[in-house]
Amino acid sequence: MQLRRAARVLLVGAPGVGKGTQAERLLNRFPQLQSISTGDLLRHNVKSRTPLGIQVESVMKSGGLVADDLMLRLISNELQNRGWLARQTMTLSMAAVHSSHDAEHHLTSLRGQPSEDPAASFILDGYPRNAAQAHSLESIIPINLAVSLKTPFEVLLGRISGRWVHQPSGRVYNTSFNKPKVPGHDDITGEPLTKRPDDTEEVYRARYDQFQKANESLLEHYRQKGVLIEVEGMTSDEISPKLYAEFEKRFA
Numbered sequence: 001m002q003l004r005r006a007a008r009v010l011l012v013g014a015p016g017v018g019k020g021t022q023a024e025r026l027l028n029r030f031p032q033l034q035s036i037s038t039g040d041l042l043r044h045n046v047k048s049r050t051p052l053g054i055q056v057e058s059v060m061k062s063g064g065l066v067a068d069d070l071m072l073r074l075i076s077n078e079l080q081n082r083g084w085l086a087r088q089t090m091t092l093s094m095a096a097v098h099s100s101h102d103a104e105h106h107l108t109s110l111r112g113q114p115s116e117d118p119a120a121s122f123i124l125d126g127y128p129r130n131a132a133q134a135h136s137l138e139s140i141i142p143i144n145l146a147v148s149l150k151t152p153f154e155v156l157l158g159r160i161s162g163r164w165v166h167q168p169s170g171r172v173y174n175t176s177f178n179k180p181k182v183p184g185h186d187d188i189t190g191e192p193l194t195k196r197p198d199d200t201e202e203v204y205r206a207r208y209d210q211f212q213k214a215n216e217s218l219l220e221h222y223r224q225k226g227v228l229i230e231v232e233g234m235t236s237d238e239i240s241p242k243l244y245a246e247f248e249k250r251f252a
């Protein structure tokens with residue numbers, strides 16, 4: 001399905017709620033969309049032993065959050081590499097890391113209008129996670145839809161044990177509701193699936209608590225901007241049609 005306006009979308013939700021699954025489905029349905037998952041970008045850095053990867057590895061393993069300034073640098077670089085940010089806005093993002101609020105606002109006011117070209121449509125998955133990150137992101141690129149995905153905690157905890165990933169592509173499977181065609185192998189490449197080291201109950205609880213703490217102020221940020229919607233469901237299949245309908249109403 002074709003988009004008629006640019007969609008600049010965030011998916012927000014507890015770890016394991018299926019943000020990756022929904023992003024993948026939206027990408028299939030709306031080919032103009034592209035996606036960025038900060039969790040995948042970070043895991044890629046860890047795996048490739050980049051300086052950033054080495055720096056964030058222990059925080060990620062313990063279920064903590066990577067520092068906001070590192071995240072802003074990561075996301076700015078990624079948006080820049082994909083051509084979704086003008087060179088000027090890259091300078092702004094770097095300035096935002098170091099500058100006072102006043103300087104940031106001054107610089108931000110120099111920015112042009114965001115493109116409404118539907119080809120400039122994207123989903124951010126996993127970023128921003130708190131109000132400070134949302135504020136920083138606003139200085140680079142304005143979001144026009146924030147989706148809060150909601151599933152009960154007990155359902156999410158039960159789901160973690162069944163989650164397997166194909167690391168090179170970021171494709172996510174679940175042995176109870178999104179099985180790979182061949183057990184233990186990726187549908188597209190046939191390569192082996194792996195467990196994420198942070199998919200244990202103990203780590204999950206820590207990540208969920210972190211998420212809850214930061215989430216309310218994040219949602220409030222987007223509620224105040226008038227771009228927040230909530231989509232509830234027990235499973236990804238229950239959530240997807242509601243999400244498609246909201247998307248079509250706004251962008252198709």
Ligand code: AMP
Binds near residue numbers: 129
């Ligand atoms: P995810 O795959 O989105 O659950 O992310 C996995 C891990 O990467 C998280 O537990 C964090 O340690 C880190 N991470 C991903 N996105 C962010 C972010 N926006 N801010 C801080 N840490 C992040």
